[in-house]
Amino acid sequence: MKEKELRRSLSVLPIGTVMKLTDLSARQIRYYEQQGLVIPERNEGNRRMYSLNDIDQLLEIKDYLGEGINMAGIRQLYEQQQQKEESAKNKRQQQPLTDADVRRILREEFKAVGGLSDGTTRLSVRNQEL
DNA sequence: CTTCTAACA
DNA sequence: TGTTAGAA
Known part of the structure; x- marks a missing residue:
């Protein structure tokens, strides 16, 4: 099952979609990046592009933060x-x-x-x- | 219209 | 963390 991991690694989601999927603000998503967690790729226009793995990563971070x-x-x-x-x-x-x-x-x-x-x-x- | 960076009444 | 300004 290498194809599956490959798809989950493709960075194709703009921050707007990530916001809806994770229920996090753009501010938070970018801040977590500064903190060294979930560093997305950038497209030609310097825009952050996230993968499904990044989404999971962010949701995981959200859980940890929720636990204090x-x-x-x-x-x-x-x-x-x-x-x-x-x-x-x-x-x-x-x-x-x-x-x-x-x-x-x-x-x-x-x-x-x-x-x-x-x-x-x-x-x-x-x-x-x- | 969406996203980026930088800064703060 | 929110919000906002100005640029891309």
Whole structure:
């Protein structure tokens, strides 16, 4: 299924369409770009052209922001995500995660999210409960 | 008409 | 983040 990924990577959507699809303002979309997240291609007229992957990316960012994570935090989660994708290529086949593994990973995620929050939002589950 | 950049009563 | 001006 390489064709599918190719289509999702084609940058063919102008910012106006992205605004409707993501329910984000042009200001926000451009600002997130300045922050180093979702850098769209530019057409001949210097206009931003987004791909379907960019749309997903923006929606993901929107979710994180809704959970009280700031852009600096998203950048870090993003870098961690990219590093995990690389390491995943090496560790071809992995053993299924044990119950203890899941709880350990979950604890790390909450610790990271809690530390990156801006303070206006609080997690409903305390780290100790994990 | 749509989008871009830069700036702020 | 919103909004606005001036240019493309």
